[in-house]
Amino acid sequence: MKRMITLVLCLPLVFSLVGFSAKAEASEKDEIRQYLETNVALLQHTFDNLPKHSTKDQIDRAIEEHYKKYPTPQRIKNTSLNELDVFPELEEKYKKIKQQDIKLQYSTDEELNNILEKVYTFKKDNSTVRVFLGEIGDIQVMEQTSTPDNSTSKDASTQAVTNMERNTVTAYAVLGGARVFNVWAEGKFQYDKKKKTVKVVHKDGDYRKFIAGSLLQIEEKKMGESRVADxxxxxxxxxxxxxxVEAILGFKFGGVVFNSGLAEVYVGAGSNGATYGGQKKL
Incomplete structure (x- = not known):
């Protein structure tokens, strides 16, 4: 009987603790949501004021300076909640985005804006940089460089070689804006417009971690490999x-925010010599 009475007396305390925990989590979600929504407007202001000929390094510095000026509160950085806990409505949207490749040349800013909320394009010399800013302040940056090759010919009757094409994607943490990693692929292609053929004559690729230790683990799957994409x-x-990639921090890649999964970047060319680059989460 004494044990039963003790159990009955403890039950209200258990339910009270559960209720308190639920309220605390709801409050934390509201705080994170409010912070991220405010930060989006500030990030838009930052990117709107960047010159259109800004380089990738200048963009990285602008992001770094933004978070120095508007730092993420430490209690939000330390949250155990992920982005989809706070914004569950994004899950369905991400499922659709994962089915799409994000290509540079074959997509206008307007088309990309419809897919990825807001896109900023910066061009200088042989570099095109696109900054993708999501509705929760999630950032990814894709840079494609096209280095001229003296052997390149525009004559459709002859065999020719494309420029050296490189596509690099950098992922940033949603909370705090730190660079997490980048991954790149590089290729040069020989094509024949008359014979309608194309082949890879140079290939390379690599990645770089910006966060050390156990917070970020990266495993190579394919680096600078070639494939048929007819x-x-x-x-x-x-x-x-x-x-x-497996990380403690949520980051954006391929238009999707996640903290573990496969990330791919690529460059390609058709038999007419047209080149392109893209990225996707697998």
Missing amino acids: QGKYVYREVYSRIY
Whole structure:
């Protein structure tokens, strides 16, 4: 009987603690949501004021300076909640985005804005940089460089070689804006417009970690590998790099916010010599 009475007396305390925990979590979610929504407007202001010829290094510095000026509160950085806990409505959207490749040349800013909320394009010399800013302040930066090759020919009757194409994608932490990692793929392609053929004549790829220790683990899957990417009667070849990433921090890649999974970046060319670059979460 004494044990039963003790159990009955303890039950209200258990339910009270559960209720308190639920209220605390709801309050924490509201605080994170409010912070992220406010930060988006501030980030938009930061990118709107960058010159259109800004380089990737200048963009990185602008992001770093932004978070120095508007630091993420430490209690938010230390949260055990992930982004989808706070914004569950994004889950369905991410499922759709994961089915799409984000290509540079074949997508206008307007088209990309419809997919990825807000896109900023910066061009200088042989570099095109696109900054993708999501609705919760999630950032990813994709840079494609096209280095001229003296052997490149525009004559459709002859065999020619494309420029050296490199596509680099950098992922940033959603909370705090720190660079997490980048991964790149590089390729050069020989093509023949008359014969409708294309082949890879140079391929390379690699990745770089910006966070040390156990907070970030990266496993190479494919680095600078070539593949056939034909679409029906159209002939394409690609060079791609693929890594498996596992991180404590949520980051954005391929238009999706996550903290573990496969990330891929690639460059490609068709038999007409047109080149492209893209990224995706697998």
